[in-house]
Every structure is written in structure tokens, then in C-alpha cells.
Amino acid sequence: MNIKVGVYSSGRSISDLRLRVSIHSSESSLMEKYKLIAKIKKGVFQGLCLLSSQTVTLKQLGFPDNEGVPGSLIKEITLLQAMRHANIIKLIDVVNHQEQSSIVLVYESMETNLTSFIRIYPKVMKIPRTIKELLRQILLAVSYYHSFDIVHGGIKPANTFIDPATNTLKITDFVWPRTLFNSNTEDPNEELGFCYKAPEILVEHKQFSTAIDVWSVGCIFAEMVTQKPLFSATSEFHQLAKIFSIVGTPSEETWPGFSRIYRYLHIYSHCKPKDLRKLVPGLEPAGIDLLHKLLYMDPKGRITARQALEHVYFQN
Amino acid sequence: SQSNDYGCVCVSVSDDDNSRNWFKCARLDAINWIFSTREILGFQFRTAYLSLTYFDRFISRRFIDIGKEWAIQLLCIACLSLAAKMEEQVAPSLSHYKAQGYNFESSVIQRMELMVLTTLEWKMSCITPFAYLHHFFSKIQDECDCDEFLVSKS
Numbered sequence: 001m002n003i004k005v006g007v008y009s010s011g012r013s014i015s016d017l018r019l020r021v022s023i024h025s026s027e028s029s030l031m032e033k034y035k036l037i038a039k040i041k042k043g044v045f046q047g048l049c050l051l052s053s054q055t056v057t058l059k060q061l062g063f064p065d066n067e068g069v070p071g072s073l074i075k076e077i078t079l080l081q082a083m084r085h086a087n088i089i090k091l092i093d094v095v096n097h098q099e100q101s102s103i104v105l106v107y108e109s110m111e112t113n114l115t116s117f118i119r120i121y122p123k124v125m126k127i128p129r130t131i132k133e134l135l136r137q138i139l140l141a142v143s144y145y146h147s148f149d150i151v152h153g154g155i156k157p158a159n160t161f162i163d164p165a166t167n168t169l170k171i172t173d174f175v176w177p178r179t180l181f182n183s184n185t186e187d188p189n190e191e192l193g194f195c196y197k198a199p200e201i202l203v204e205h206k207q208f209s210t211a212i213d214v215w216s217v218g219c220i221f222a223e224m225v226t227q228k229p230l231f232s233a234t235s236e237f238h239q240l241a242k243i244f245s246i247v248g249t250p251s252e253e254t255w256p257g258f259s260r261i262y263r264y265l266h267i268y269s270h271c272k273p274k275d276l277r278k279l280v281p282g283l284e285p286a287g288i289d290l291l292h293k294l295l296y297m298d299p300k301g302r303i304t305a306r307q308a309l310e311h312v313y314f315q316n
Numbered sequence: 317s318q319s320n321d322y323g324c325v326c327v328s329v330s331d332d333d334n335s336r337n338w339f340k341c342a343r344l345d346a347i348n349w350i351f352s353t354r355e356i357l358g359f360q361f362r363t364a365y366l367s368l369t370y371f372d373r374f375i376s377r378r379f380i381d382i383g384k385e386w387a388i389q390l391l392c393i394a395c396l397s398l399a400a401k402m403e404e405q406v407a408p409s410l411s412h413y414k415a416q417g418y419n420f421e422s423s424v425i426q427r428m429e430l431m432v433l434t435t436l437e438w439k440m441s442c443i444t445p446f447a448y449l450h451h452f453f454s455k456i457q458d459e460c461d462c463d464e465f466l467v468s469k470s
Contacts, residue, residue: 067409069401074398094438095434
């Protein structure tokens with residue numbers, strides 16, 4: 001490997017001297033290990049591992065030049081590599097890109113996300129047992145993240161993949177949606193992520209906890225039953241009004257202190273909670289009860305992923 | 317040569333005595349530089365220790381040519397800067413790391429950081445004895461109120 005080194009030694013300047021470091025290296029470049037097959041979206045590619053012939057997803061991550069590799073990125077990747085769970089998409093490899101300020105994350109590849117799964121297999125999704133089994137797997141993945149105190153922050157159907165052969169569900173990592181270095185890579189054709197955002201995220205971006213993921217799971221749960229998003233607003237601005245119109249505008253009783261965190265509360269008209277049984281028809285009573293607890297407005301009172309797994313809904 | 321994941325003490329991979337001696341000296345210099353820079357930049361001891369484990373793990377997997385002091389220096393900077401990013405609340409910018417006799421551009425340090433990360437397969441959170449020390453010292457804190465001092469002594 002060649003590294004370009006600017007050396008200024010004892011007054012004698014030999015800048016940009018190309019020096020060869022002889023290293024016993026097993027490292028090979030991206031192109032030696034993987035073949036690109038197709039572009040999925042900006043910075044995301046489908047590829048083939050030349051060694052194992054396994055299909056993989058390649059995600060290119062760029063970061064600012066010349067300030068070194070960002071610490072947050074190092075910590076996240078270190079953490080991601082430690083994650084091993086049947087319901088989380090595995091990070092297989094991290095490869096240096098030819099460009100200096102970017103790396104490529106290599107993941108196991110899955111083709112069908114929840115959005116397309118619902119579209120392709122609407123009848124399978126009508127079976128209550130399928131919904132229950134998929135929800136259980138989402139909650140297993142989420143409670144695994146939460147056991148490490150990790151907030152995923154971007155759980156949505158597009159990040160949730162299903163293998164149609166086995167109905168195994170896997171969530172993709174949290175680096176991608178949350179990484180600051182790629183703020184302009186949102187695909188406009190992709191579903192609107194804010195439909196799955198918890199109310200506390202919509203009003204106050206600084207304070208959040210693992211409870212925001214639980215809210216997103218609740219949204220997905222309802223969507224699996226009705227096959228359309230529960231809170232579908234046209235913009236992030238209208239999202240909160242949409243949530244209030246279904247779950248009810250928060251009051252001192254339902255969310256103590258909310259009027260203090262959100263000073264624009266008075267703008268919203270007062271709504272009473274709607275009957276979820278009518279909005280999510282076909283869901284058994286235990287499911288409705290769980291949905292209520294997942295979509296509890298006050299994050300402090302919301303059920304945790306671990307508690308949700310023990311809910312009576314899963315007990316038959 | 318041993319290619320242990322978290323191997324801490326490693327010998328040079330060359331059989332040549334000359335090269336082994338050179339490497340031993342270079343490693344001692346590296347330790348000196350890491351600890352004096354730790355002091356200058358106000359890092360915790362655990363950061364210096366962690367960077368040294370990175371250094372040794374790197375060396376156990378790769379071989380640096382005899383006489384390439386600049387490569388050792390560059391490796392030290394990359395390891396210390398990576399350790400600071402893992403352990404310190406605020407990691408200084410790359411321009412704060414001053415090598416002896418060399419002046420590396422930030423882009424070069426970044427390249428070296430990436431090389432270290434790849435070589436260590438991005439497994440950067442090693443358990444150092446400090447994790448245990450703090451636990452033990454917190455247990456005996458009643459008798460001892462100079463925790464940081466003891467940690468540094470050990």
C-alpha cells in the first residue's frame with residue numbers, strides 16, 4: 001500500500017513524498033472483494049462478494065475531509081460489529097474506499113422490505129398469526145438495541161426487511177438514517193419517515209429516549225393490520241396535528257408537563273382520542289390493548305419493548 | 317508472529333536481531349511519545365494505554381520496515397488520536413498532535429487512521445485494566461480518596 005506522506009524533517013522539507021510501507025497485509029481493496037451489481041439509491045449499492053458469492057448491500061459513508069475519521073462513526077461501527085441478533089441485519093465488513101474520506105459498510109442483503117412485502121403479499125399479511133410473528137421479531141430486535149442503551153431512531157417499514165420464504169424479519173442498522181454526514185441522501189421517493197416519528201421527537205428534538213422506537217413499532221403494527229400508514233400527514237408540520245387527531249391532544253392528565261415542553265400546544269384544537277378498534281379493524285382486543293400502550297403519548301408512560309414482548313397478545 | 321486479536325505484547329515479526337533491536341527502541345520511543353503527548357493534551361491514562369494496545373495490535377499484524385521512524389511516529393499519532401476519540405469527552409483536532417521531527421498533514425494522519433481501523437477490523441473497544449481498576453477503587457474508596465492518583469500509579 002502506498003501512503004502519501006508530507007515530511008518536513010529538521011528544516012529539510014520533503015513534502016508529498018511517496019513512500020512505500022512494506023506491510024504484511026491481508027487487506028484488499030473494495031473492488032478486489034466485491035463486485036457492484038446495481039445502484040439502489042444514492043450511496044447504496046447491491047453487490048456480490050467475490051469470495052463467498054453472497055449478495056451484499058454496500059453503503060458508502062463519506063465524512064468531512066482532513067479532520068480524521070469522526071469519533072462518532074468509529075464508536076458506532078465498533079458497536080455495530082458487536083451486535084449479533086437474528087433480527088438485525090448483519091454488518092459483514094468495513095472496507096476503505098479509494099476516496100480518502102469515505103468508507104463502505106458491507107451488509108448481508110435482503111430484498112423485500114415491509115412496504116413491498118405488504119404490496120406483494122397482501123393476503124399473507126391478512127393472517128393474524130403473520131402479523132403477530134412479525135411484530136414479535138421487530139420487538140425482539142428493538143429490545144436488543146435498547147439493552148445496549150441504543151436508540152435506533154429510524155425504525156420504519158423501509159428499514160424493516162422480510163425474507164418471504166421464512167417470514168424472518170430483520171431491521172437494518174441505525175448508522176444510516178441517523179448519520180450526520182449524509183444529510184442529503186434521503187431519497188424523495190422513499191416513504192416519509194416522519195409518519196413513524198414519536199410526538200416527543202416532533203416537538204423537541206433534543207430530548208429523546210428509547211421510547212421513540214417503541215412509538216415507531218406501534219405505527220408499524222397498525223400499518224401491518226390496515227396495510228396503510230396510521231398517521232399519514234403531508235408534512236412534518238402536519239404530523240403532530242394528525243397524531244393529536246387520533247390519539248387525542250395531550251392534557252395535563254395524559255402527559256404531565258407537556259404544555260411546558262411545547263409552547264405551541266394552544267395552536268392545536270382539542271381532540272378526543274379516537275377508537276382504535278374502528279381505525280384498526282380486524283385486530284383482536286389484546287392487540288388493540290398493546291397498540292394503545294405502544295402509542296401512549298407520554299414517553300414516560302409508554303410500554304418498553306421488553307414489556308411489550310410479555311404482553312398477553314403474544315401469549316397464544 | 318502472533319496475530320492475536322487483543323494481543324498486547326508482541327515481538328517484531330522479523331527474525332533478524334538487528335531489526336528486532338531497532339523495533340524495540342522504536343516501540344520505547346513510541347511509548348515515551350504517547351505518554352508525553354498524553355500529558356500535553358490532558359488525556360486520561362486509559363487513553364494512552366488504549367492507544368498503546370492499538371499500536372501493538374497493529375504491529376502484530378503488520379510489519380514496518382527497519383529505519384522507518386516516520387512510520388512509527390505516524391502510527392503513534394493515529395493510535396493516540398483514535399484512542400482519544402473513543403475515550404475522551406472532547407478529542408482535539410489532528411493539528412494538535414506534534415510528532416518529533418516530522419510534520420504530518422491532517423490528510424496523511426487520516427489515511428493512517430483508516431489503515432489502523434482496517435487492520436484492527438474496527439474492533440476499537442478493548443477492555444483495558446482501567447475498567448476493572450475503577451471498579452476496585454470505587455469498592456475501597458472509603459479508605460482511599462486519591463483514586464486518580466492510584467490509577468495512574470498502577
